[in-house]
Amino acid sequence: MAGLYVIIAGAGKVGWNLARELIEKGHEVTVLEQDRRRYLTVEQELEHAVQYGDATELWVLERAGIQRADLVVAVTGDDEDNLLICQVAKEKYLCERIIARVNNPRNLEHFKLMGIQPAVSATDLILRLIEHEVPRYGLVHLLDLPEERLEIIELVVADGAPAAGRRVAEMSLPDGALVISVLRDGSGFVPKADTVVEAGDEVLVVLDPGLEAAITREFVGENGLG
Amino acid sequence: MFVLVVGAGRVGSSVATSALRAGHTVSVLDEDPLSHERLDVELGQSWEEAGGRFTIGTALELDALVEAGIDEATVFIASTNGDNTNLVVSQIAQRRFEVPRVIARVLDPRRAAWYSEQGVQTICPTQIAIEQLEQAALSSD
Numbered sequence: 353m354a355g356l357y358v359i360i361a362g363a364g365k366v367g368w369n370l371a372r373e374l375i376e377k378g379h380e381v382t383v384l385e386q387d388r389r390r391y392l393t394v395e396q397e398l399e400h401a402v403q404y405g406d407a408t409e410l411w412v413l414e415r416a417g418i419q420r421a422d423l424v425v426a427v428t429g430d431d432e433d434n435l436l437i438c439q440v441a442k443e444k445y446l447c448e449r450i451i452a453r454v455n456n457p458r459n460l461e462h463f464k465l466m467g468i469q470p471a472v473s474a475t476d477l478i479l480r481l482i483e484h485e486v487p488r489y490g491l492v493h494l495l496d497l498p499e500e501r502l503e504i505i506e507l508v509v510a511d512g513a514p515a516a517g518r519r520v521a522e523m524s525l526p527d528g529a530l531v532i533s534v535l536r537d538g539s540g541f542v543p544k545a546d547t548v549v550e551a552g553d554e555v556l557v558v559l560d561p562g563l564e565a566a567i568t569r570e571f572v573g574e575n576g577l578g
Numbered sequence: 579m580f581v582l583v584v585g586a587g588r589v590g591s592s593v594a595t596s597a598l599r600a601g602h603t604v605s606v607l608d609e610d611p612l613s614h615e616r617l618d619v620e621l622g623q624s625w626e627e628a629g630g631r632f633t634i635g636t637a638l639e640l641d642a643l644v645e646a647g648i649d650e651a652t653v654f655i656a657s658t659n660g661d662n663t664n665l666v667v668s669q670i671a672q673r674r675f676e677v678p679r680v681i682a683r684v685l686d687p688r689r690a691a692w693y694s695e696q697g698v699q700t701i702c703p704t705q706i707a708i709e710q711l712e713q714a715a716l717s718s719d
Contacts, residue, residue: 408661408662408689409686409688409689410688410689410692411688430662431638432638432660432662432663432665432666433662435666436662436665436666440689440692443696444692458639459638461640462638462666462670465669465670465673465674466669466673
């Protein structure tokens with residue numbers, strides 16, 4: 353992804369560091385900061401790549417060249433601001449890609465309601481890391497498709513789990529869940545109804561959101577959830 | 579009508595008291611308990627005794643909106659002192675709670691104009707002031 357023009361609203365820790373990284377990778381960046389003192393601090397390093405102004409105001413976005421922006425990232429400390437900046441970027445200026453920061457995870461549903469996605473909250477990111485880094489949690493989210501209401505998860509079949517040693521057809525999987533792949537001894541295959549799943553297999557399951565607990569019970573057992 | 583007013587500053591509290599005097603059900607949501615006193619003063623009696631409802635809470639908290647009665651509201655007025663809060667909460671009232679009439683006070687004329695094109699009814703005091711000032715200063719007589 354070479355040569356993007358990125359507008360970043362908010363020169364806090366996130367915005368400033370993001371700008372630095374993007375500039376290093378060869379992208380063109382404009383950061384917008386409404387606090388005069390913060391602006392002057394950041395300007396010493398970023399120079400012309402930072403502008404003073406309230407990014408929720410249309411003329412400030414236009415002065416920054418929002419009409420030609422490939423990506424707008426709203427990372428101010430204020431969720432209302434981030435939401436409206438992204439809404440205007442997407443719906444008024446038809447910017448194709450937006451990313452919003454959610455400071456208070458309870459506001460995430462407001463972002464969803466207005467169709468502002470992706471909306472990223474630090475709490476969510478840390479939770480995902482926990483799911484990835486802590487194996488006894490049992491379950492790793494590989495892909496979430498909230499619009500399509502589907503997700504794909506990966507599990508290691510535990511010793512003594514209900515599914516261990518059973519044929520796929522005999523498993524008590526809820527409706528809306530399907531085993532799509534089994535990885536065993538370093539190679540993967542698509543299971544059939546009579547495939548026997550063994551302890552130690554890694555299985556990929558596609559499922560409707562909300563079925564994680566039932567799936568974990570089947571493949572990891574009651575003790576699987578840490 | 580059931581009128582829910584979010585933000586009872588000068589504008590919100592005046593509209594709320596007028597609506598109550600006109601016989602409507604009125605509920606006010608504001609994060610500052612002091613705005614309750616303003617309602618009492620404007621009304622000349624206790625807001626609750628006159629039949630008004632008052633909830634302390636912030637506009638973006640769904641629990642506070644529900645407690646203030648947004649599910650029954652037929653008119654929703656967003657009149658906090660922040661344009662951004664008003665624009666967000668009025669869209670929540672419209673899209674999530676499907677309140678039939680939603681009005682937002684927006685000081686910034688350009689955004690007031692754009693959001694009303696998007697279906698959010700906005701009132702822009704700045705625009706009204708500009709027009710009246712121009713009229714007063716530049717009219718020929």
